[in-house]
Amino acid sequence: MFRITLTGLLAHRLRLVLTSLAIVLGVGFIAGTFVLTDTIDAGFTQSFAADADKVDVVVTPDDDAEPDGNLPESALAAIRAVQGVEDAQPMVSGDAPLIGKDGKVVGNVPTAGVSIPASRIKITSGRAPSAAGEAVLDKNTAKTQGLAPGATVTVLDQAGKRQQFRLVGVFDVGLDQDLAYRGAVAFTPDTARRVTGAKGFTEIDVVSSGPSPESLRTAVAAAAGKAKVVTGRERADEVAKRNHVDTSFLRLGLLLFGAVALLVAALVIYNTFNILVAQRMREMALLRCIGATKRQVFGSIVLESAVVGLLSSVLGLLTGLGLGAAAVAVLRAVGTDIPTGTVSLSPQAIAIGVCTGVVVTMGAALLPARQATRVPPVAALRAQVEEHAFRTGVVRVVVAALFVLTGVGLTAAGVLQKPGQAALLTVMAGGVLVFFSVLILGPVIVRPLSGLAGWVPARLFGVPGRLAVDNSRRNPKRAATTTVALTVGVTLMTFMTVLTSTMRTTVGDQLDQQFPADYILSAQTGTIPRSVADTLRASRDLAAVTEFRGKKAKVNGRDFEVGTVTQSALGTAIKPEAASGTMDGFGAGEVAVADLVAKDLGVKVGDTVTVASGGRRTSLKVVAVLKADVSLLPPFTMAEQTFERHFGRVDDAQVLVNAADGVAPERARKIVDDATAAYPVVKVGSTTEIRGQFDEALDSILMVITGLLALAIVISLLGIANTLSLSVHERTRESALLRALGLTRTQLRGMLSVEALVLGLVGAIVGVVLGIVYGWAATATFTENVSFQLPIGQILLFIAASGLAGVLAALLPARRAARASVVGALAAT
Amino acid sequence: MTTTTQVRTAVVARGLTKVYGEGDAAVHALRGVDVGFAAEAFTAIMGPSGSGKSTLMHCLAGLDTVTDGQVTIGDVEITGLNDKQLTLLRRERVGFVFQAFNLLPTLTAEQNIMLPLEIAGRQADQALFDRVIETVGLRDRLGHKPSELSGGQQQRVAVARALISKPQVIFADEPTGNLDSRSGAEVLAFLRRSVRELGQTIVMVTHDPGAASYADRVVFLRDGLLVSEVERPTPQTVLDTLMALEA
Ligand SMILES: Nc1ncnc2c1ncn2[C@@H]1O[C@H](COP(=O)(O)OP(=O)(O)O)[C@@H](O)[C@H]1O
Numbered sequence A: 001m002f003r004i005t006l007t008g009l010l011a012h013r014l015r016l017v018l019t020s021l022a023i024v025l026g027v028g029f030i031a032g033t034f035v036l037t038d039t040i041d042a043g044f045t046q047s048f049a050a051d052a053d054k055v056d057v058v059v060t061p062d063d064d065a066e067p068d069g070n071l072p073e074s075a076l077a078a079i080r081a082v083q084g085v086e087d088a089q090p091m092v093s094g095d096a097p098l099i100g101k102d103g104k105v106v107g108n109v110p111t112a113g114v115s116i117p118a119s120r121i122k123i124t125s126g127r128a129p130s131a132a133g134e135a136v137l138d139k140n141t142a143k144t145q146g147l148a149p150g151a152t153v154t155v156l157d158q159a160g161k162r163q164q165f166r167l168v169g170v171f172d173v174g175l176d177q178d179l180a181y182r183g184a185v186a187f188t189p190d191t192a193r194r195v196t197g198a199k200g201f202t203e204i205d206v207v208s209s210g211p212s213p214e215s216l217r218t219a220v221a222a223a224a225g226k227a228k229v230v231t232g233r234e235r236a237d238e239v240a241k242r243n244h245v246d247t248s249f250l251r252l253g254l255l256l257f258g259a260v261a262l263l264v265a266a267l268v269i270y271n272t273f274n275i276l277v278a279q280r281m282r283e284m285a286l287l288r289c290i291g292a293t294k295r296q297v298f299g300s301i302v303l304e305s306a307v308v309g310l311l312s313s314v315l316g317l318l319t320g321l322g323l324g325a326a327a328v329a330v331l332r333a334v335g336t337d338i339p340t341g342t343v344s345l346s347p348q349a350i351a352i353g354v355c356t357g358v359v360v361t362m363g364a365a366l367l368p369a370r371q372a373t374r375v376p377p378v379a380a381l382r383a384q385v386e387e388h389a390f391r392t393g394v395v396r397v398v399v400a401a402l403f404v405l406t407g408v409g410l411t412a413a414g415v416l417q418k419p420g421q422a423a424l425l426t427v428m429a430g431g432v433l434v435f436f437s438v439l440i441l442g443p444v445i446v447r448p449l450s451g452l453a454g455w456v457p458a459r460l461f462g463v464p465g466r467l468a469v470d471n472s473r474r475n476p477k478r479a480a481t482t483t484v485a486l487t488v489g490v491t492l493m494t495f496m497t498v499l500t501s502t503m504r505t506t507v508g509d510q511l512d513q514q515f516p517a518d519y520i521l522s523a524q525t526g527t528i529p530r531s532v533a534d535t536l537r538a539s540r541d542l543a544a545v546t547e548f549r550g551k552k553a554k555v556n557g558r559d560f561e562v563g564t565v566t567q568s569a570l571g572t573a574i575k576p577e578a579a580s581g582t583m584d585g586f587g588a589g590e591v592a593v594a595d596l597v598a599k600d601l602g603v604k605v606g607d608t609v610t611v612a613s614g615g616r617r618t619s620l621k622v623v624a625v626l627k628a629d630v631s632l633l634p635p636f637t638m639a640e641q642t643f644e645r646h647f648g649r650v651d652d653a654q655v656l657v658n659a660a661d662g663v664a665p666e667r668a669r670k671i672v673d674d675a676t677a678a679y680p681v682v683k684v685g686s687t688t689e690i691r692g693q694f695d696e697a698l699d700s701i702l703m704v705i706t707g708l709l710a711l712a713i714v715i716s717l718l719g720i721a722n723t724l725s726l727s728v729h730e731r732t733r734e735s736a737l738l739r740a741l742g743l744t745r746t747q748l749r750g751m752l753s754v755e756a757l758v759l760g761l762v763g764a765i766v767g768v769v770l771g772i773v774y775g776w777a778a779t780a781t782f783t784e785n786v787s788f789q790l791p792i793g794q795i796l797l798f799i800a801a802s803g804l805a806g807v808l809a810a811l812l813p814a815r816r817a818a819r820a821s822v823v824g825a826l827a828a829t
Numbered sequence B: 001m002t003t004t005t006q007v008r009t010a011v012v013a014r015g016l017t018k019v020y021g022e023g024d025a026a027v028h029a030l031r032g033v034d035v036g037f038a039a040e041a042f043t044a045i046m047g048p049s050g051s052g053k054s055t056l057m058h059c060l061a062g063l064d065t066v067t068d069g070q071v072t073i074g075d076v077e078i079t080g081l082n083d084k085q086l087t088l089l090r091r092e093r094v095g096f097v098f099q100a101f102n103l104l105p106t107l108t109a110e111q112n113i114m115l116p117l118e119i120a121g122r123q124a125d126q127a128l129f130d131r132v133i134e135t136v137g138l139r140d141r142l143g144h145k146p147s148e149l150s151g152g153q154q155q156r157v158a159v160a161r162a163l164i165s166k167p168q169v170i171f172a173d174e175p176t177g178n179l180d181s182r183s184g185a186e187v188l189a190f191l192r193r194s195v196r197e198l199g200q201t202i203v204m205v206t207h208d209p210g211a212a213s214y215a216d217r218v219v220f221l222r223d224g225l226l227v228s229e230v231e232r233p234t235p236q237t238v239l240d241t242l243m244a245l246e247a
């Protein structure tokens, strides 16, 4: 039997190539994921190990110390006095806002001001700071600010005064995510403390003069007092472990897409084996005639799938190695900081890749193999294998109905639920069930759908078009599996586009509501002097200047942010939405409360709350409960005079500026920029910019996801190509007959292209419908106020692209069909 | 339909040679066949298995290329035409009936019959359609798919399809080969009627003397050469000629 299987495989090798390709790609993606994450992991581990060797003992604040609790300065002297300590270097960390080229502080958060032990700092050019007037800058900030050693850098010290330093070098922050995000200026320890005002140290690195790290650790621990003391190696392991969690997330995310690709591959394989079994009906029957048992027939097909699965998986591993290496290269090329490690396939990657490949292939071949055992021996004696007309079975309808009902039920329940993660998960579970019902009902719905999708082509392309539409629906089971494979990818793509476009408009609407302004002034640290708002208000080119102020205070005994807003802006520049009560005529002794806080404290309109701070108490009457998710106002908003009476004169936290009608944006911007020029920490943002940044972020997320989903789409196209070439093979005689009756080669090719077009369109239509419905359902579970947005252009593009891709997939099979000689095909049995 | 000559020829082959393969493996299927087929007549091609009957038919119909020689259908020499031109020629001037797999399984009998006209983008002659359907006796079967028709009915649909486009010549390769004798006789009688009543030209390949006797004339092939012919054949005269050839 084994030999028969092998000869069978060889005879059908061409047809199996496309199938293998599906598995090769799926396994390749999974293996590639492992290669990529393993390489990153290995690189990190290597660089940690290298770091660890430079330091023998590391002292950090105790794990249960307060978040900002540092090691006391006395600890350093104590540690230095320990016998066997060659050197102990402290690490200092605080804020040192860097002033950029535009005269404003750099970034959204203050640049970090640090001191890093000389043994640890990775200088990439120049040298480490050694004198009070020297500083080094992290690589990325140096690049974006165009600063090189020799230049002068200006930072704001703890008092907000400008301090100038000579840049003597550039350093690499390595794996410190915090420093990488904020950017960092490094000084000598004393300078760092003076500039940032930081008390104590975040870390002390100890180098041994002889004793082993373990014995030194004990001695240092005794001297350091309340602190966490570990060896350099232990510390490296710890950091590596934390980093491994990060790569695990990346791995999990990528594997999810790999799983989708494999699901699609499984559908393709299932279909291929089904068709092969149908075509080899006679062969199977003959085997049964000459004495093969059902088990042997079943075994031969399963064996065939095992061989295919194994070979493809091995090829997939090689592909994965290439993919992983390419991904690493691309990541490095775009400037992502990954330590260099050698790209290799880990035993784990090999095992998982081969196992999934073989299991998926064999699993997908099981049903077709069972079908093969149903072939009666007498079939060998029949002249012609008749095509089975598909009849909708009761079981299919009942099972599908069950899936649809529970799926739709779950979805509806999720949508009606309160927005949140539970609702989203309910909707997704419903989505999976509905998808399965589509899978089961595929053969039933594919006929009317192909009629729909083929309506235009059948009228446009004459006889070949009509024949093609007929052909696309003559074997509903086959057509359904082929198209459902494409549906998977299209559904997910549509889902993502609907999600992002809805997010875009929803957030856009919220921005409009929350920031009904052209410019937003905010302070990176501290507050905005009131003179800024006064200056702006004096300009006739600006229509509205709204100030927001806030202070921490106890309200009914609990800590909250209490604030106020320019009185005249209420109801004009900002229009808070009240859930109950109103802010109309808002005045002294009144307070508006955000809904979430009101619920928390159990207060409602008409109640009285007490604000207490600095020994002062003010009682306020609640006049409005505000919808928090569309409000800019703090949890508690008081009228301006009441706020001032309680807190005294407070500077602005934020100022919103609206240009007057007809004033050019450049002009308005200049006025705002001029008014804030003297205050480097006051940053000016425009709502257009904020929205642009948000759009950009959404676009790049969508692009990455689309790219990852493209794999599933490519595999499903292989499926279309496969089904078509197998069908073409089956219909050799028919094609020959049509050619004899006067169908030209071009028309025959056109016929197959239209058939593929219809298959592609059907897959896309189902996918688009599912994607839109679930995109809508998912957004409904996000927040209360979603502005659902249907990206019609993009969706039409998906449909058109799917049809086109189908046609592309038909190119080779169609060429082969058209090339066949009429006489040869007529003679074929 | 008056013509200058008494008997017009619809299809003519001169020095027709067909060689399959090359060198040692070369098979000479036709070795220089000269033959003409009269218009509005029913001609049968006979010969033992492997004598080149099917090859001759394929070459005459422009389905296959010839190694040497010429074939003319009506006034067109088809041996110089390319694939596209041949396809258009078949569409306009040639009808086919094959031994099996004559019909598209997805189409109804009526759609199968109309297929060549639709491919050519021509309108059906309603009178001709009615007459053809009447002659084949398929009126109540028009909406059926091939799988719902008997073998004889399927072949009659195939013949009707060949007739409906009024081709200059219909080639039939063993049209009754897969049929029982009663259905076979029906199809043959129908072929003969379409020659008598519709003035159709038919060339039929067969190895059955009984089938050949329905024709006006039988030509005999042996080893790729035309070796004999019989006018107004009866089963007996055909059988006698065959016996003489085998001897
Ligand atoms: N495609 C082909 N390749 C090689 N030899 C062929 C081919 N078709 C037919 N032949 C050979 O040509 C000869 C004539 O075949 P054919 O015309 O089919 O005979 P008939 O129809 O009279 O039985 C036979 O010897 C046959 O083996």
Ligand SMILES: [Mg+2]
Residues within 6 Å of the ligand: B053, B054
């Ligand atoms: Mg033959």
